[in-house]
Amino acid sequence: MINSLYKIVAVFIFFATINSNANEIINIKHAEGDMTLVVREAIEKAKTKDIKLVFEKGNYFFKTDYAVGKFLYVTNHGNGFKKIIFNFEKFNSVEIEGNDSEFIFRGQTLPFVFDGLHKVDVKNITIDWDIPFSFQGDVTAVNEKEQWYELKPYTKGFSWKLSKGRIEFPGINHFNFTSLGSSLPHNKETKAVDYGAWDASLESNFVEKRPNGILRFYDKNLKKYPRVGSVLQSKGDKLNNRYAPAFLTRNSKNIEFNNVTIHHALGMGFLFERSEDIKILNSGIYIREGSDRVMSIVADATHFANCKGDILIEGCRLEGMYDDGTNVHGTYVEVKEILNDKTVRITLMHDQQMGFEFAGINDEVWFIKQPNPQRAEINTVTAVKVINDYYTDVTFKNEIPAGLKTGDLLENKTWNPTFTMRKNIIRDHRARNIIIKTPKKIIIEDNDLSSMMSSIMLRGETFYWFESGNVEEVIIRNNRFVDCATGGSEHAILKVSPRLGKSFDDTITYDRNITFENNFIETFDNRIIWADRVDGLIIKGNRIKQTNTFKVQFPDAYMFDLTHCKNVEISKNSYSGDNKNILKADEASKKELKFKSNKGLK
Structure with a gap:
């Protein structure tokens, strides 16, 4: 039956090999059914090392039955045996022209691998999963005294079952999460992470079926219960919920993604390892319009580990992911x-x-x-x-x-990039908008930002993730920050906080030369800049307006909070609001502090 189906599909596939600009062009016509084997054979039968796949516009479906299988180490994901649909190795260059096609995947898969290429160019495609690797439900009741909460779970487009008092999902290709795992409540209308939410790892002791499609979850370990009326979203246990990114690019250079949209992935969106000169342009990671999902992808939207050259993210929309908008770091x-x-x-x-x-x-x-x-x-x-x-x-x-x-x-030292992020929208997701650790020049400008945690975080750390290192030149200018740090833990618009072990001297400066200027900030809470161990910090020309969108969570916090800093200037900023806690600086930070020509700040 499978062979017959493939023959039928193959009739509609036309591979035309044309030598043009040193590229072997492979035209793929649209067809119904599983396209995995068709695409695999097209790649494996390529006659040259420089290929271009051109897809006729349409919706293409990919299952994992005939995917390439191999063991892979994938940084910031679970290592192991991965099923790969588009496997690009041993090529010089690869181009993909999607012509605004949609690629829909099913099951655990790593859709795209680019390894060892001199050029990567992907444009005009949208990717999604027909069934997400998540579980979500409307919170209908909470009883903290009896230690339970009730959900009305979503069924259309989701896959799960109640088995022996536990929720299992998604039940595809013999894989299930057997606990809700990493979970957060969301605002049902905006789909943003709920105000005051804390990360939770849910190990329900027992799930009881109630009338009218309601499930009651008993959890005696839960410290903070979701809000009635919110949507509780779960992505499974930490050990298994980062299977693979949508796009894995490693040991490659001259990389461009343009007009590429990701609605779901089983890990990060774009992951780059030891690669150089990268552009992500006019692309997006967000929930499909009209969908009732509240999560797009499982982890970071973009992630760069030990890359070099110039990195540019411009004109992108990053929403709904369950970790940072971008993370740039060494090791x-x-x-x-x-x-x-x-x-x-x-x-x-x-x-x-x-x-x-x-x-x-x-x-x-x-x-x-x-x-x-x-x-x-x-x-x-x-x-x-x-x-x-x-x-x-x-x-x-x-x-x-x-x-x-x-x-x-x-x-x-060699593998560190310059980094520019401009004209992007990053909002309605877990964690930080931007977290960066590179000693080369960083420019963050003209972005619209709203975050659960700190909007921008500069944090090298010598334990847990061991992501290096300290920054040397950062310019953050002309951005618009709206109601950032809405989660339950204490954060700031810009937080500079090295996380070093006890064996390091916590009075020695770590990051330096940071400029935060001409930004517009609308905030309900107090903290704007929270800086620890910075040498050279300029906070200049920013407009700060207090909102009443949410209740202040940390009324005793200070707008500018400095610890063990040197050479700090806070000047020509304006503030409208009633926060009286403006500046807190320890003795070391006061020595070379300049605070002048500010309006509304006393």
């Missing part, structure tokens, strides 16, 4: 053992970094020696010997620095 590795005067054994520290390529030959590396978190000596890599997914031996051109010891850190 700290820990010194496990000093083998000789030129060789160290390093270890990756987070379970979702296992197998990540930290450094290659000729890469320059910084040494960070405790208790000082600042970058110190530089050395060049001459040899890399991978022991396994945890450990790697790295040999350097010169002797390793004196005083280096087990537990100190290494950071790759």
Whole structure:
């Protein structure tokens, strides 16, 4: 039956090989049914290393039965065996022209892999899943005393079942989440994360079927109950809910995504590893118009791990994802053992970094020696010997620095990008709009931003995620911030807060040269800038207006809060509102602080 179906589909597929500008053009006509094997064979039968796939406009459906299967290490996701629909390896260049087609996927799949390419160009496609890997329901009742809440679960377009007192979902290709896991309540009208919401990991002790399609969830471990009238959305347990991004691009360069829309994915939207010169233009990650889903993708909209060159995100709409709008970072590795005067054994520290390529030959590396978190000596890599997914031996051109010891850190100097983000809309999602850790120039301008947590966060960290490192030049200008930090935890419009271990001196400055100017801020809460260990911070020409959209959550917090900072200037800003807690600075921050020519700020 499958072979017959494929033959029928194949009749409608026309592959035309044309040599034009060194590209082999493969035209794919629209057909009904599973297109996975058709696309796979088109790619595998390519005669050259430079190909262009051109899709006739239509809706294309992809199942995983005949997908490429392979074990992959995927940073910030679960490592393991992945089903890949579009597998692009061993090519020089790949172009995809979607002609405004929709690609609909079913089941656990990593749709696109680009690995080792000199050019990637993808345009004019929309991707989605017919059945999302999520569970959601309207909150109809809550009883905190008896430790239960009730949901009326969504059924149309969702897949789940109640089995032995537990919810299982989605039940596709023999995979189920057996707990609700990572969950948040949402505003039913706006679909934004609910005001005052906290992240919750739900392990319901028992689920009881009630009349009229209602389910009662008993959970004696729940600390904060969802609001009646909200929509509770769950994406499954942490171990399994980051299967793969929609687009994985690694070891590649000259990359452009233009007019690419993602409505759902089983991890991040766009993930880049050790790649360079990247553009994401006029694209989007958001919930399909008319859908009653409240989550788009499971994790970050865009994510860049140890990339270099120039990165540009422009004219994009990022909404509904369950993590950051963008995350740009390097990777700290820990010194496990000093083998000789030129060789160290390093270890990756987070379970979702296992197998990540930290450094290659000729890469320059910084040494960070405790208790000082600042970058110190530089050395060049001459040899890399991978022991396994945890450990790697790295040999350097010169002797390793004196005083280096087990537990100190290494950071790759070569693989850091310049980063520009302009004219984007980022809102109605979990976590931060933007989180960045690169020492090269960062420009964030002319964006519309609204966040659950801090809108912009600058945070290198030497534990948990081990994402390096400190920033050296940041310009945040002409942006519009509207009611940011609506979640239940305490955040700010801009939060600069290195998260370093106890072995580091928390009085030494870490980030530097940050300019926050000419932004327009409408905020219901107090905090605007919350900065720790910054050398060089200019807050200038911003207009701040207090709103009454929500109740102030942290009335004792300060608008500008400085700890262990140097060379701070707060000038020519204006404020309208009744917040009296304007400036808090410790003794170190006061020494070189300039506070002048501000209106409405006393």
